[in-house]
Amino acid sequence: xxxxxxxLRGLATDLEISILFSTRLPLAHSAxxxxxxxxxxxxxxxxxxxxxxxxxxxAYWTAFQLGLPSVIAAGLALAATLxxxxxxxxxxxxxxxxxxxGGNSVRxxxxxxxxxxxxxxxxxxxxxxFVLRWSALVSIIDPPAVATALIVAHASARAPLPIFMWxxxxxxxxxxxxxxxxxxxxSVAAAAVLGILALLLGLGPLAAIIGLLLLAAAGxxxxxxxxxxxxxxxxxxxxxxxxxxxxxxxxxxxxLLEA
Numbered sequence: 001x002x003x004x005x006x007x008l009r010g011l012a013t014d015l016e017i018s019i020l021f022s023t024r025l026p027l028a029h030s031a032x033x034x035x036x037x038x039x040x041x042x043x044x045x046x047x048x049x050x051x052x053x054x055x056x057x058x059a060y061w062t063a064f065q066l067g068l069p070s071v072i073a074a075g076l077a078l079a080a081t082l083x084x085x086x087x088x089x090x091x092x093x094x095x096x097x098x099x100x101x102g103g104n105s106v107r108x109x110x111x112x113x114x115x116x117x118x119x120x121x122x123x124x125x126x127x128x129x130f131v132l133r134w135s136a137l138v139s140i141i142d143p144p145a146v147a148t149a150l151i152v153a154h155a156s157a158r159a160p161l162p163i164f165m166w167x168x169x170x171x172x173x174x175x176x177x178x179x180x181x182x183x184x185x186x187s188v189a190a191a192a193v194l195g196i197l198a199l200l201l202g203l204g205p206l207a208a209i210i211g212l213l214l215l216a217a218a219g220x221x222x223x224x225x226x227x228x229x230x231x232x233x234x235x236x237x238x239x240x241x242x243x244x245x246x247x248x249x250x251x252x253x254x255x256l257l258e259a
Contacts, residue, residue: 018044023052024086039183043190045158046198053154056081057147064143074137077150092239093129094122100229109229110172113236129243136250140257149253152202157245159195160215161238162188168223171232207256214248
């Protein structure tokens with residue numbers, strides 16, 4: 001196979017792995033997927049995010065065409081993204097909130113984060129993320145603007161995750177974060193470029209700058225908090241960061257798209 005052909009095939013494989021990792025879409029993939037494969041494929045996370053945002057946008061548009069009010073359309077759009085992801089990042093957010101809030105030592109916090117049960121901190125965190133995202137979608141009146149906000153938020157929220165994985169060490173020797181290892185620098189750079197493009201094309205130059213500042217602030221704060229709480233990052237922490245990023249971009253879209 002020619003080098004360009006092999007390169008394109010590699011990109012397609014990475015995209016497939018990214019979609020399989022981020023969603024519950026029944027894509028066929030014959031070869032086993034290892035942690036290193038996931039780390040390499042992180043460059044495509046913004047593309048997978050755009051697809052997820054598109055699923056939410058389709059649900060919103062369908063509800064709007066059926067004459068349903070925006071409060072219901074927004075709820076259906078959020079539900080569509082939850083079904084598509086299998087609540088992957090919400091699970092990480094709940095586990096992180098429970099661990100950081102309820103543990104009295106690093107070991108105890110990590111044990112709580114591995115427990116599938118949801119505690120008070122996790123339940124409150126899930127309530128907050130649902131309310132904020134739903135409220136943001138309801139506040140954006142124009143349906144095309146809602147679609148734009150959904151796609152941009154899901155794409156750009158995932159773009160900083162490879163950077164976070166690259167900069168913040170794993171908190172434990174096993175688990176998803178440790179197994180994946182460091183993403184290649186090319187994957188980190190490509191994800192960042194795709195995230196910037198999503199912000200630029202969807203919300204405009206000013207929004208792109210504001211969005212980048214918000215995402216950078218969220219990453220720095222989460223990195224500092226993770227190091228302080230458990231000595232690094234885990235898959236749950238990465239999921240929690242995605243949720244925070246998504247909320248920030250949706251709230252920014254409320255202000256910028258409705259200005």
